[in-house]
Amino acid sequence: MIELEQIGKRYVRPLPDGGTIDALANVSLTIARGEFVAITGTSGSGKSTLMNVLGLLDEPTGGRYAFEGQEVSRLTPAERARFRNKRIGFVFQAFHLLARTTALENVELPLVYSERASTEGLAQRALDAVGLSDRMSHRPGELSGGQQQRVAIARALVNEPDLILADEPTGNLDPQSASEVLRVLQQLNASGRTIVLVTHDPAVASWAQRIVRLEGGSIVGDRRSGPANPALQEAL
Amino acid sequence: MTTSRLVQQSIRSMRRYPLRTIVMMLGSVVGVAALTFVLSVGRGAQEIMLRTVRQILGDQAILIQAGGGTMMGGPRGGSSRLTLDDMEAVAREVPAIDAWDPQVQTFNSSVKRGSAAATVRVLGESERWSRVWQRGVSRGQDFDASAVTGMGRVALIGETVARSLFAGDDPIGGEVEIGSVPFRVVGVLDRFGVDLHGMDRDNEIVVPVSTMMRRVKNVDGIGGAKLVVKDGSREDDVAEQVRRVLRGRHALAPGQPDDFHMMTSTEIHQMESKIERVLLLYVPLVGAVALVVGGIVAAVLMLASVSERVGEIGLRAAVGASPDDIRRQFVLETAATIVLGGLAGIILGVIGVKLATQRMPINAPFSWSAVLIGLAAAAITGFASGVLPARRAAQLNPVDALR
Numbered sequence: 001m002i003e004l005e006q007i008g009k010r011y012v013r014p015l016p017d018g019g020t021i022d023a024l025a026n027v028s029l030t031i032a033r034g035e036f037v038a039i040t041g042t043s044g045s046g047k048s049t050l051m052n053v054l055g056l057l058d059e060p061t062g063g064r065y066a067f068e069g070q071e072v073s074r075l076t077p078a079e080r081a082r083f084r085n086k087r088i089g090f091v092f093q094a095f096h097l098l099a100r101t102t103a104l105e106n107v108e109l110p111l112v113y114s115e116r117a118s119t120e121g122l123a124q125r126a127l128d129a130v131g132l133s134d135r136m137s138h139r140p141g142e143l144s145g146g147q148q149q150r151v152a153i154a155r156a157l158v159n160e161p162d163l164i165l166a167d168e169p170t171g172n173l174d175p176q177s178a179s180e181v182l183r184v185l186q187q188l189n190a191s192g193r194t195i196v197l198v199t200h201d202p203a204v205a206s207w208a209q210r211i212v213r214l215e216g217g218s219i220v221g222d223r224r225s226g227p228a229n230p231a232l233q234e235a236l
Numbered sequence: 237m238t239t240s241r242l243v244q245q246s247i248r249s250m251r252r253y254p255l256r257t258i259v260m261m262l263g264s265v266v267g268v269a270a271l272t273f274v275l276s277v278g279r280g281a282q283e284i285m286l287r288t289v290r291q292i293l294g295d296q297a298i299l300i301q302a303g304g305g306t307m308m309g310g311p312r313g314g315s316s317r318l319t320l321d322d323m324e325a326v327a328r329e330v331p332a333i334d335a336w337d338p339q340v341q342t343f344n345s346s347v348k349r350g351s352a353a354a355t356v357r358v359l360g361e362s363e364r365w366s367r368v369w370q371r372g373v374s375r376g377q378d379f380d381a382s383a384v385t386g387m388g389r390v391a392l393i394g395e396t397v398a399r400s401l402f403a404g405d406d407p408i409g410g411e412v413e414i415g416s417v418p419f420r421v422v423g424v425l426d427r428f429g430v431d432l433h434g435m436d437r438d439n440e441i442v443v444p445v446s447t448m449m450r451r452v453k454n455v456d457g458i459g460g461a462k463l464v465v466k467d468g469s470r471e472d473d474v475a476e477q478v479r480r481v482l483r484g485r486h487a488l489a490p491g492q493p494d495d496f497h498m499m500t501s502t503e504i505h506q507m508e509s510k511i512e513r514v515l516l517l518y519v520p521l522v523g524a525v526a527l528v529v530g531g532i533v534a535a536v537l538m539l540a541s542v543s544e545r546v547g548e549i550g551l552r553a554a555v556g557a558s559p560d561d562i563r564r565q566f567v568l569e570t571a572a573t574i575v576l577g578g579l580a581g582i583i584l585g586v587i588g589v590k591l592a593t594q595r596m597p598i599n600a601p602f603s604w605s606a607v608l609i610g611l612a613a614a615a616i617t618g619f620a621s622g623v624l625p626a627r628r629a630a631q632l633n634p635v636d637a638l639r
Contacts, residue, residue, distance in 0.1 A: 081556050096550070098551075100252045109555055113556035114556065159556075
């Protein structure tokens with residue numbers, strides 16, 4: 001589904017330095033539909049940059065990015081926005097829920113920008129999928145961290161995207177809420193969704209079927225762990 | 237993004253930040269209220285002013301008042317030396333004068349009939365009063381020249397006086413006491429209503445000027461006079477001739493100020509246009525300034541809101557809002573807030589108009605054009621204030637905004 005070919009992301013340092021930094025260099029990666037991939041690495045390894053490129057939030061400075069065979073690395077900002085809306089769902093470390101807004105309204109947000117004629121019932125169904133159908137009219141302040149992140153997952157799901165990108169989704173959560181959130185992601189994957197999980201934490205990464213390790217902007221490891229590792233999961 | 241979803245999002249944002257929304261509205265509430273009020277009341281006030289002036293002066297008349305000073309500053313007390321002889325001399329020496337009527341008045345005379353009493357304005361006038369002041373007698377008859385020369389104790393009373401002293405009885409032929417002087421009622425004055433000053437002009441009694449001077453007030457001078465000019469276009473000319481005659485008779489040296497005051501319709505028109513300028517220019521200007529200041533405040537608040545909501549903007553971008561969607565949302569949010577304030581301003585303005593028409597004899601029909609102008613002004617301000625914050629929001633890079 002995703003084909004990255006020699007992707008590079010080069011930043012020019014501010015003057016007077018004027019030098020360049022390669023946040024990503026020659027990254028080639030293929031992700032098939034239905035995979036659950038973890039991208040790991042220390043901070044500064046380029047995993048966030050890779051996530052932004054994958055999510056079409058940022059443009060690579062070199063290489064080719066094909067999504068379902070469509071070249072997407074040179075779209076305009078408006079085209080990228082439409083593409084994100086239809087094909088990609090995001091889950092962030094800081095949840096990014098709108099304050100003073102109900103869970104249902106938060107989940108509805110991607111539908112606001114959707115081209116769908118009817119969005120009836122989609123948000124309720126998404127909240128149902130993450131087990132929060134009884135919390136629809138609660139505001140973020142009235143929910144636990146784990147529940148807030150599940151609302152964020154429902155929001156990522158609501159427009160039925162091809163790909164869900166989760167950036168350190170457990171970073172702000174206690175271990176119990178973390179495994180609750182990871183279990184939801186795993187269930188979504190089991191029901192056929194493609195998930196890319198970015199994390200620095202090997203224990204979190206162990207929930208995925210495949211772990212891609214980045215270092216200094218390049219891929220240094222790519223292994224399939226097969227089924228989830230129960231011992232590591234317990235360590236959470 | 238469809239317009240209805242856009243509007244819904246804007247309303248939700250306004251609800252999420254209620255304090256900011258209210259402060260943003262203030263300027264447009266005040267501005268639009270002032271605009272609506274003035275645009276509605278202004279016309280009515282102007283109309284009644286013109287009507288009153290026409291009632292007092294007609295198209296071609298000169299008013300003379302004893303004592304110097306200006307009319308607007310109030311009469312200047314002291315020795316008033318304007319006499320009936322002065323006015324007769326003026327009428328004799330200035331042929332352009334068509335008719336004239338002297339006036340001697342008291343504002344609060346107590347008038348009695350048996351046990352019934354009233355406080356009324358009493359006017360002493362000549363037999364020419366009806367023609368000069370354009371007001372007649374609705375019942376009974378006017379007094380004639382012989383009543384004036386003979387100091388007749390005859391009176392014409394207004395409808396309010398008739399009601400308070402005679403109740404249901406026919407006042408014609410009845411007797412009233414002004415002070416302690418008995419008068420016979422010979423007629424009832426044409427209904428007039430309330431004038432610009434809020435004075436009930438039906439609470440008046442007209443008696444012969446000679447009787448008023450000798451029997452009621454015991455004075456030698458008159459309070460003033462109205463002169464009707466034959467040719468209205470020569471009014472200022474005629475006024476100058478009248479002034480020369482009066483100054484000559486009062487033996488005023490050159491450089492000495494007039495000891496009487498003259499008012500022509502030219503002067504009235506100047507006064508009127510001054511009031512009109514205040515009403516139709518300055519008050520809307522204040523409204524416009526309030527709107528502009530409110531617009532600037534709204535823009536600043538919205539800019540602060542954009543900085544505060546960077547995360548939200550990044551999120552919206554991530555879930556599919558294009559830069560254009562974000563721009564439109566912030567423009568609409570600002571505009572909707574200000575237009576809502578404008579609506580509140582219109583309601584406030586209409587309430588103001590209602591209060592004003594209750595307290596003043598002003599006719600101010602509900603003005604749709606005032607409402608439309610107020611709303612349009614608010615909408616323009618709103619969209620203008622929204623442009624800058626919206627551009628700032630749309631320019632945010634989603635990656636930076638989400639950090």
